Amino acid sequence: MDRFTLAVVGGVLALVAAGLIAAASLRTQTASPPDLTTPRGVALAYALAEQRGDPQAAWDLLATSTQQRADRERFLARAGGSEPDNSFITTEDERLDGDGASVVLVRTHAGTGGIFGRTSYTDRTTVRLTRESDNWRITVPPDDYLLVSARP
Structure with a gap:
C-alpha cells in the first residue's frame, strides 16, 4: 500500500474510534433530575x-x-x-x-x-x-x- 492509502485508512479508523468513544461517553451520562x-x-x-x-x-x-x-x-x-x-x-x-x-x-x-x-x-x-x-x-x-x- 502506498502512503496515501495508509493515511486514508488511518483517518477512517481514527474517526470510527472517536465516534465510538463519544457514543460510549454519552450513553453513560445520566439525565439531571x-x-x-x-x-x-x-x-x-x-x-x-x-x-x-x-x-x-x-x-x-x-x-x-x-x-x-x-x-x-x-x-x-x-x-x-x-x-x-x-x-x-x-x-x-x-x-x-x-x-x-x-x-x-x-x-x-x-x-x-x-x-x-x-x-x-x-x-x-x-x-x-x-x-x-x-x-x-x-x-x-x-x-x-x-x-x-x-x-x-
Missing part, C-alpha cells in the same frame, strides 16, 4: 416515577386534596403494577396562574417494526398542579384512572 420547584419538573418527576415503577414517589407528588380523594393502597398497587414503559417523556406549554398551573406531558412511544417499518406515536395529557407550602403538587395527574377507586 427534574427541577421540583417548577410545575414542569413536578409533572415530569411524576411520570418518570411511574415509568421506573416507583408509585410511592408518584404518590408523594400528588396534592393533599388529591390524595384524600383516592385510596393510597389501590393507587400504589395500580401504579406499581404496570409494565415498564420505555417511552420518551417531556413537557411543553407550561402555564402559571397564581397558585395554579398546567403542563402538557408528552409521551413518545417507540413503535414496533411492521411491514411499514418502525413508527412511533405521541400522546399528550394535561397535568394540573397547585402550590402547597411553596411546593408544586399535582391535582389532576396524567393518568386520572389511578384515582378512580375513591373512598366512600
Whole structure:
C-alpha cells in the first residue's frame, strides 16, 4: 500500500474510534433530575416515577386534596403494577396562574417494526398542579384512572 492509502485508512479508523468513544461517553451520562420547584419538573418527576415503577414517589407528588380523594393502597398497587414503559417523556406549554398551573406531558412511544417499518406515536395529557407550602403538587395527574377507586 502506498502512503496515501495508509493515511486514508488511518483517518477512517481514527474517526470510527472517536465516534465510538463519544457514543460510549454519552450513553453513560445520566439525565439531571427534574427541577421540583417548577410545575414542569413536578409533572415530569411524576411520570418518570411511574415509568421506573416507583408509585410511592408518584404518590408523594400528588396534592393533599388529591390524595384524600383516592385510596393510597389501590393507587400504589395500580401504579406499581404496570409494565415498564420505555417511552420518551417531556413537557411543553407550561402555564402559571397564581397558585395554579398546567403542563402538557408528552409521551413518545417507540413503535414496533411492521411491514411499514418502525413508527412511533405521541400522546399528550394535561397535568394540573397547585402550590402547597411553596411546593408544586399535582391535582389532576396524567393518568386520572389511578384515582378512580375513591373512598366512600
